[in-house]
Amino acid sequence: MGHKTFKYRLFPNRAQIAVLDETLRLCRTLYNAALEERRTAYRKCGVSVSYYEQKRALTEIKADLPEYKGVHSQVLQDVVERLDKSFKGFFRRVKSGIKAGYPRFKGRFHYDSFTYPQAGKTGAMPLPESGKVYLSKIGNVRCKYHRPLEGTVKTATVKREGDKWYIVFTCEVEACPLPATGDVAGIDLGTNPNFLITSDGEFVEAPRHLKKAERKIGQLQRKASKKKRGSRRHRELKRQIAAEHRRVANRRRDFHHKTARTLVNRHDAIFHEDLNIFGLARTRTAKGVLDAGWASFINILSLKAANAGRTVLGVDPKYTSQDCSECGHRQKVKIGHAYVCANCGMDMHRDVNAAVNILNRGRDAAFCESVQSTALADQRSPLLQ
Structure with missing residues (x-):
């Protein structure tokens, strides 16, 4: 069994949009209040407030603030859990010795x-037959089911992207x-002119979506800078800029x-290079790396492969472009030049050689890995006499 997400466009009416916006406002206020409670308790008393303590306090909050009665109880619990996950991630990064990033308001x-x-049991129910989705405390909202739902619905997340609303079912x-x-x-992953090159010699051209939309985004930003804030x-104009960025993200x-899907x-x-993408995003090649979206692509590739029973594995990227795939000789080759081995005379495209x-x-x-897993299985299995 695995998990799969299905994202659909919502078409709420004006009254429902007002309720959705108010729900987001109340959830955000609760998140910030819970964060402030944790910060204050630790700074003044050295006490850590747990997730369960804040979860139990939701009953009192509903009694004191009647507006929170208009939000489903499990939605409020998820807000507290979201904050708890942020703190768990913060402490995990502190222990790992990397940049922690304290949870923000x-x-x-x-x-x-x-x-x-x-979702599927309480709170949110998909209604594909009627083209709607039921959301507790909000009502039946029109929904565009552009593809059928699969499996058993587990969670449902309502998202606002600009002036549009979506629902994401996890099944x-x-x-x-x-x-x-x-x-x-x-x-072998690249930025320009090729997004990736396979060991079979296939070249996939880099679409460079942000580069193509850069001129229009720049024009809108210059116009916005001249208007009164x-x-x-x-x-x-800010809405148009956000819409252009969403189009770039959607195309990518x-x-x-x-x-x-083609590779799987x-x-x-x-097999791909196990690159330090966060490090590369701080170099002079950052713009091309972020436009290519390598991390997102590897994540999507891994998920599709897992669902299809395929294998995706990252390998050490050191010297893949300098080593000869035939004899192992190491030499430097400029980007865009063919790899001609000084030892064995092999002549191959530089990036194809790296992919090999x-x-x-x-x-x-x-x-x-297969040898280690076999040895481990042999150790666990009883000896046959």
């Missing part, structure tokens, strides 16, 4: 979703393994899904 435009954690579905193809591939025209996500359908195992090296390292790593 949420502004009006930085809290755009709320969740029904037991438990059975895995659908694909038939074996007997083919494996290594992929908070005016009607300023708000309209669509490209990632289609590319990942063709290959039983896919990634494939070879992936095969070695997969073989080591």
Whole structure:
């Protein structure tokens, strides 16, 4: 069994939009109040307030503040749990010695979703036959089911993106393994002109969605800078800028899904470089790296592979572009030039050579993992006399 998400567009009426906005406001206020309670308790008394203590206090909050009676109880519990997850992540990062990032207070435009954690049973019910979805305390909201739901609905998250509303169902579905193809591939990720290159010599051109939309976004930003902040025209231009950024994100996500689906359908195992993407995002190549969206692509590829019974594995990226895939000789080659080995004379495209090296390292790593798992199984199994 696995999990799969289904995102649908909502079309609430004016009264429902007002209720949705008010629900988001109350959830955000509760989140900030819970964060303030934790901060104050630790600073003044050195006491840590737990998730269960704040969860029990929700009954008192509803009694003192009647407006919270208009929000489903499990939605409020999820707000407290969301804060608790933020603190758990903060402490985990502190222990790991990386940049921690203390949980922040949420502004009006930085809290755009709320969740029904037991959708399908209570709180939120999909109604595909009538083209609606039932949301507790809000009512039946029109919904565009552009594809059928699968499996058992577990959670439902209502999201506001700009001036549009969406609902995301998380469903438990059975895995659908694909038939074996007997083919494996290594992929070398790039930014320009190619998004990825496979060990089979296939080149996937980089779409560079942000680069293409940059001119229009820049024009809108310059116009907005000349308008009075908070005016009607300023708000309209900000809405248009946000819409352009959403289009870029949607196009990039669509490209990632289609590319990942093609790779998963063709290959039983896919090996890629285990890159430090956060580090690369702080270099001079940051713009191209972020426009390519490598982290999002690898995540989508891994999820599709897991559902299809395929293998996706990251390998050490060191010297993949400098080592000869034939004899192992190491030499530096400029970007855009062919790799001509000074030792064995092999002539190959630089990026294809890197993809072949990634494939070879992936095969070695997969073989080591299989040997270790077999040895571990032998240790656990009883000796046969």
